[in-house]
Amino acid sequence: MSKEKDVRILAYESSCDETSTAVIKNGREIESLIVATQIKSHQRFGGVVPEVASRHHIEVISQITKEALAEAKVTWNDLDAIAVTSGPGLVGALLIGVSAAKAASMATGLPLIGVDHIMGHIMAAQLKDEIAYPALALQVSGGHTEIVLLKDPVHFEIIGDTRDDAAGEAYDKIGRVLGVNYPAGKTIDAWAHQGKDTFHFPRAMMEEDNYDFSFSGLKSAFINTCHHADQIHEKLDKYDLAASFQAAVVDVLADKTIRAIKEYQPKTFIMGGGVAANQGLRERMSAEIAKLPDAVKPKVILPELKLCGDNAAMIGAAAYNLYRDGQFSDLTLNADPSMELPYADSMLN
Numbered sequence: 001m002s003k004e005k006d007v008r009i010l011a012y013e014s015s016c017d018e019t020s021t022a023v024i025k026n027g028r029e030i031e032s033l034i035v036a037t038q039i040k041s042h043q044r045f046g047g048v049v050p051e052v053a054s055r056h057h058i059e060v061i062s063q064i065t066k067e068a069l070a071e072a073k074v075t076w077n078d079l080d081a082i083a084v085t086s087g088p089g090l091v092g093a094l095l096i097g098v099s100a101a102k103a104a105s106m107a108t109g110l111p112l113i114g115v116d117h118i119m120g121h122i123m124a125a126q127l128k129d130e131i132a133y134p135a136l137a138l139q140v141s142g143g144h145t146e147i148v149l150l151k152d153p154v155h156f157e158i159i160g161d162t163r164d165d166a167a168g169e170a171y172d173k174i175g176r177v178l179g180v181n182y183p184a185g186k187t188i189d190a191w192a193h194q195g196k197d198t199f200h201f202p203r204a205m206m207e208e209d210n211y212d213f214s215f216s217g218l219k220s221a222f223i224n225t226c227h228h229a230d231q232i233h234e235k236l237d238k239y240d241l242a243a244s245f246q247a248a249v250v251d252v253l254a255d256k257t258i259r260a261i262k263e264y265q266p267k268t269f270i271m272g273g274g275v276a277a278n279q280g281l282r283e284r285m286s287a288e289i290a291k292l293p294d295a296v297k298p299k300v301i302l303p304e305l306k307l308c309g310d311n312a313a314m315i316g317a318a319a320y321n322l323y324r325d326g327q328f329s330d331l332t333l334n335a336d337p338s339m340e341l342p343y344a345d346s347m348l349n
């Protein structure tokens with residue numbers, strides 16, 4: 001039996017505040033991964049400043065391209081395609097990656113593959129284990145909170161979305177009130193493990209018969225509680241505040257996701273995005289899925305912690321699936337800040 005030729009992809013990610021390059025073999029194996037983070041430059045502003053982000057991306061992108069090739073011990077001749085996040089994200093930031101990838105594709109003659117950032121987050125799971133389809137993903141990041149059905153590796157359908165703030169955004173906003181540096185999720189998660197849910201914040205849209213989320217009411221309730229305590233000079237326990245906030249977020253995410261798993265009965269459950277690194281959420285989802293009857297119990301793939309945040313390895317993984325499906329871009333590829341996942345119309349009768 002003849003072995004299929006290896007497919008090696010150089011991938012770029014620059015949609016927000018991380019500039020990253022990676023070389024990925026056959027969509028599963030990380031031969032190199034470089035992540036240049038700009039977080040320190042944005043911290044003093046309490047969030048990502050688009051102009052600052054673009055400038056940092058430009059400064060490092062050529063250097064980290066060379067580093068990714070060197071770390072993987074390959075040259076341009078060993079590659080089969082160039083992939084890049086083309087959206088969604090900050091337009092100026094996306095453009096740096098897209099321009100670099102187009103230049104590389106033009107200079108080498110290698111095919112170009114534009115990748116959806118959300119598809120990338122979900123495909124971080126593919127770098128850990130094989131995904132059996134249909135699959136269902138809880139995609140939770142700074143910009144998105146979605147339940148996504150995957151018919152196959154390239155056809156996705158969003159069945160639940162946030163109506164206002166994304167989960168990560170809510171973490172970052174309440175973190176600010178507690179004096180935690182941006183991005184606040186990791187610290188709040190650690191604090192939550194040292195406190196108790198004593199404030200019982202609202203769980204929005206729990207009872208509703210849909211898979212949508214809303215986190216702005218929770219955020220407001222949290223901020224009002226802190227402001228009120230300030231006014232009467234009462235000191236609240238930051239660990240209990242963090243635990244109460246996290247319990248509300250995790251309750252809603254877990255409840256809706258488990259309902260969706262029962263309805264759609266996927267073969268695999270995936271988590272993706274920065275908030276997928278949340279220990280409370282990982283533990284809760286694993287525990288809830290373990291309780292399901294065997295007939296509807298999906299295989300669970302939680303990506304490695306370092307692959308939950310933005311990185312080019314996940315873009316290379318998703319690009320491999322597009323490569324196999326023959327989905328290439330041409331040099332008219334542009335940054336699309338509000339890009340949407342490819343629609344699979346046969347999934348929902």
Ligand code: KG4
Nearest residue numbers: 141142143168183185186274275278309310
């Ligand atoms: O996926 P990501 O790196 O960027 C976007 O595409 O948005 O996600 C970043 C978000 C930030 O809001 C950050 O606070 C959150 O992920 N985050 C966490 C944790 N680690 C990062 N949120 C909750 N718990 C964590 N452990």
Ligand code: ZN
Nearest residue numbers: 121141309310
């Ligand atoms: Zn992201």
